[in-house]
Amino acid sequence: MEEKDRNKVSLKIQEGVPQPPNINPDVLTGISRKRRKRYSVNEFTDGILSGNRSILSQAITLVESSLPEHFRSAQAIIEKCLPYSSRSVRVGITGVPGAGKSTFIETFGLLVAETGKKIAVLAIDPSSQNTKGSILGDKTRMEKLSVHPNAFVRPSPSAGTLGGVARKTRESIILCEAAGFDTIIVETVGVGQSETSVRAMVDFFLLLMLTGAGDEIQGIKRGIIEMADAVAITKADGGNKIPAENARIMFQNALSLFPRTQSGWKPLALTCSAREKTGISEILKVIGDYAGYAKKTGYFEELRKQQAVIRMHDIISEYLEDSFYNHSEIKSLVPELETELHKGTITSYKAALSLINKYFKK
DSSP: OOHHHHTTOOOOOOOOOOOOOSSOHHHHTTOOOOOOOOOOHHHHHHHHHTTOHHHHHHHHHHHHOOOHHHHHHHHHHHHHHGGGOSOSEEEEEEEOTTSOHHHHHHHHHHHHHTTTOOEEEEEEEOOOTTTOOOOOOHHHHTHHHHTOTTEEEEEEEOTTOGGGOOTTHHHHHHHHHHTTOSEEEEEOSSOOTTTHHHHTTOSEEEEEEEOSSSOGGGGOOHHHHHHOSEEEEEOOOGGGHHHHHHHHHHHHHHHHHSOOOTTOOOOEEEEOBTTTTBSHHHHHHHHHHHHHHHHHHTHHHHHHHHHHHHHHHHHHHHHHHHHHHTOHHHHHHHHHHHHHHHHTSSOHHHHHHHHHHHHTTO
């Protein structure tokens, strides 16, 4: 088109929207966000005991860290907070996928928080086996509870731990108790063979089950049922009320067939609906009745002593595992043995024995 004809065209070309740079300009100019203050052990302890949520969160992050220097500081904080712990009721909550654990916990937690008591939720999210990452979406799912002034919601990655419990959950419980929380909820990623790890750190174990998804009797796994102090059939609302009640009766009958628990408590089966907020207060009452019963019989204190012994053995196992795999000679030898295993030139037993002998200098 000639220049004289181009001026007669009504079409105008607008400039495009400028694209943002690929690199943050603040990084290029040396400007970065202000780093958090590094607290001393005493400052961490004082902040936790005063109920400072920010310091409590940072202390739990320190506890969960795998860095050696963080481990030493974390243990010092835990030692100072230990005399102020053991003042809460610890409740472990697990259940089949889709049972609505997060929805139940939010409704339950709001009920507790609105009575004036303080509740902490330690929610364990599953970690990817490939990237080791975790979504940590429980604060999003528990939107109302996470902003309640009497509640504290802390999602943590399971980091591959069996049973869906973070390795440092016990230490996090101690810190939350020292911060003044009356009720501690430990939510696991779901039902697994190592759910005993949850039972070994809580006072009351609640199993959430779902009806209407097939044969309910398939959900009755003896190992898990035997650990439960109560079974709650969730989503008992609308047209699911009658099936939920039928499932409750089935579970109650199953519970009555098991031997009496160590505490002497008779486990109960209940129904509830987090959506309609029905049955939640009854579950809260059952937990309170159990705590009162266990304290009266002395089982509550005895259980805490047993859990301390279990934790000692767990710490030994964790320490030895970390020490083994962080050993310089083991680190260099592991890839070589893995290559031989891939080639089929060595057995797994012989490879493991070679590593163990190298570690113990045999």
